[in-house]
Amino acid sequence: MNNKEVVTKIIFDVVHDDLTLDQVEYLLETPKSAAHGDVAFPTFSLAKIYRKAPQQIASELAEQIDDTAFEKVEVVGPYINFFMDKKKVSHDVLTTVIEQGEHYGDFNIGNDDNVPIDMSSPNIAKPISMGHLRSTVIGNSIALILQKVGYQPVKINHLGDWGTQFGKLIVAYKKWGVEEKVRNNPIEELLNLYVEFHEKAEEEPTLEEEGRAAFRKLENGDQEAVDLWKWFRSESLKEFDKIYDMLGITFDSYKGEAFYEDKMDEIVELLEEKHLLKEDRGAEIVDLSAYELNPALIKKRDGGTLYITRDMAAALYRKRTYDFAKSLYVVGNEQSYHFKQLKATLKEMGYDWSDDMIHIPFGLITKDGKKLSTRKGKVVLLEEVLNDAIQSAQNQIAEKNPSLENKEEIAKQVGVGAVIFHDLKNDRLNTFDFTLEEVVRFEGETGPYVQYTYARAMSILRKAGFTPDENKNYALDDEGSWEIVKFIQGYPEMILEAADKYEPSVVAKHAIRLSQAFNKYYGNTRILAEDKQQEARLALVYVVTVLLKEDLHLLGLQAPERM
Numbered sequence: 102m103n104n105k106e107v108v109t110k111i112i113f114d115v116v117h118d119d120l121t122l123d124q125v126e127y128l129l130e131t132p133k134s135a136a137h138g139d140v141a142f143p144t145f146s147l148a149k150i151y152r153k154a155p156q157q158i159a160s161e162l163a164e165q166i167d168d169t170a171f172e173k174v175e176v177v178g179p180y181i182n183f184f185m186d187k188k189k190v191s192h193d194v195l196t197t198v199i200e201q202g203e204h205y206g207d208f209n210i211g212n213d214d215n216v217p218i219d220m221s222s223p224n225i226a227k228p229i230s231m232g233h234l235r236s237t238v239i240g241n242s243i244a245l246i247l248q249k250v251g252y253q254p255v256k257i258n259h260l261g262d263w264g265t266q267f268g269k270l271i272v273a274y275k276k277w278g279v280e281e282k283v284r285n286n287p288i289e290e291l292l293n294l295y296v297e298f299h300e301k302a303e304e305e306p307t308l309e310e311e312g313r314a315a316f317r318k319l320e321n322g323d324q325e326a327v328d329l330w331k332w333f334r335s336e337s338l339k340e341f342d343k344i345y346d347m348l349g350i351t352f353d354s355y356k357g358e359a360f361y362e363d364k365m366d367e368i369v370e371l372l373e374e375k376h377l378l379k380e381d382r383g384a385e386i387v388d389l390s391a392y393e394l395n396p397a398l399i400k401k402r403d404g405g406t407l408y409i410t411r412d413m414a415a416a417l418y419r420k421r422t423y424d425f426a427k428s429l430y431v432v433g434n435e436q437s438y439h440f441k442q443l444k445a446t447l448k449e450m451g452y453d454w455s456d457d458m459i460h461i462p463f464g465l466i467t468k469d470g471k472k473l474s475t476r477k478g479k480v481v482l483l484e485e486v487l488n489d490a491i492q493s494a495q496n497q498i499a500e501k502n503p504s505l506e507n508k509e510e511i512a513k514q515v516g517v518g519a520v521i522f523h524d525l526k527n528d529r530l531n532t533f534d535f536t537l538e539e540v541v542r543f544e545g546e547t548g549p550y551v552q553y554t555y556a557r558a559m560s561i562l563r564k565a566g567f568t569p570d571e572n573k574n575y576a577l578d579d580e581g582s583w584e585i586v587k588f589i590q591g592y593p594e595m596i597l598e599a600a601d602k603y604e605p606s607v608v609a610k611h612a613i614r615l616s617q618a619f620n621k622y623y624g625n626t627r628i629l630a631e632d633k634q635q636e637a638r639l640a641l642v643y644v645v646t647v648l649l650k651e652d653l654h655l656l657g658l659q660a661p662e663r664m
């Protein structure tokens with residue numbers, strides 16, 4: 102039971118004729134200042150019921166309250182302030198975490214149900230963008246958080262590997278491409294070819310038709326087209342995998358858009374059967390005016406299918422394959438309308454499970470104040486960003502801890518972790534700017550700061566040769582440790598909030614605040630002083646390491662023990 106629950110019960114025992122348990126809990130406040138205790142009960146709203154002044158109610162209630170479980174219960178004006186028994190609470194909390202370890206804060210609300218998470222999903226033959234990076238790291242963290250509360254996440258990389266653009270690319274490659282160059286530098290070369298195609302097409306409009314024809318060939322299984330497409334795809338994947346390796350992120354499925362090529366006829370047939378398809382200037386659409394949305398374009402005039410048609414086939418495939426409890430799409434904010442149309446179209450078809458499809462949008466990243474866009478060639482290559490971050494971590498380690506063993510590996514964990522953490526620490530819908538210096542700082546609200554705090558705590562434990570023992574009576578009653586104990590107590594609730602809101606930033610913020618509280622404690626307290634609370638202080642340090650490590654894990658960061 103947390104402090105509020107304890108207080109709720111005790112007050113309820115006295116006011117149960119007039120208030121419900123929930124009402125009592127709702128009224129409770131957490132005082133800003135420690136001088137007013139840990140939990141406060143304001144009596145204003147009882148004035149009407151008891152027809153008395155709140156001050157008087159407070160003192161009368163306080164007299165009837167069983168205060169044996171508290172350090173003290175104090176009346177200040179209309180408030181009853183409860184001071185928890187620090188020794189008892191800290192003992193309970195420390196013992197619980199020592200017993201449960203990394204499973205502290207686990208839940209089983211997910212019932213082991215499958216939750217496919219559509220994440221990362223870059224487009225073949227193009228560089229992976231900062232937006233795709235966001236989708237990758239946010240999706241990965243949500244998967245870990247959902248796993249912690251009892252779901253089975255299925256991480257799906259819905260690659261953009263189908264569509265007319267591949268017809269264009271095939272044409273461009275056959276006209277101007279050089280095999281050798283593509284082999285050496287696939288993404289950049291393919292992107293150049295694609296850009297070249299668009300430049301030339303402005304003067305030679307027939308190119309566009311050639312591109313469409315090439316895509317039709319590809320759709321019809323023409324050997325040459327298929328071989329080229331496969332080659333572009335596998336070269337691109339090799340490049341993407343380099344980045345996923347650096348990030349330490351894996352997928353359960355790489356079924357991209359192409360996978361649904363032979364599954365779209367069924368969608369069109371189903372729509373026809375349900376009389377939902379309408380002709381509009383030669384194209385086939387589904388009317389969504391009942392949802393106050395523009396019609397969904399299902400089939401183009403030339404018979405070609407579209408992004409949304411493939412997403413419909415994918416949604417149905419996922420429902421059949423995973424029988425999901427929910428199906429998540431971690432995709433930038435700019436595609437919100439697409440996902441509204443997607444869900445509405447499936448709903449029109451009578452698929453009520455479309456209500457369980459959840460678009461998890463996120464904001465845009467700018468770099469040094471500017472928007473990033475592939476088309477204008479202003480690509481920020483992610484690999485470069487990650488390598489720069491690693492380099493910067495290396496420099497800082499060389500300066501701060503030159504004798505550190507395994508420097509390269511740790512610099513990688515810190516540099517990559519810095520980029521991931523920076524991405525996750527803000528509410529995901531916020532837009533933010535990316536400046537390398539800020540990302541890799543060891544101080545401030547950064548990943549390296551949390552990792553550094555963890556390593557520092559680990560070094561204290563090593564120095565003391567401390568091993569936790571769940572049967573010992575660790576108990577603390579000083580203000581410094583009390584602040585940390587309260588954080589630890591709130592951990593399970595924090596996890597639930599993160600899962601409920603699909604918000605890794607909740608975990609990241611917790612990690613920062615816990616680190617700050619710990620560093621303050623470390624600055625003010627002689628942890629290794631040889632007195633009778635030394636072991637209890639070490640147990641507290643140990644529990645902090647358990648939570649920081651779990652926070653880092655849930656965000657997808659490594660927790661090096663030395664740094």
Ligand code: ARG
Nearest residue numbers: 219222223224259261412432
């Ligand atoms: N490939 C798309 C893009 O880069 C993202 C795909 C998102 N997932 C989906 N099922 N539509 O814009």
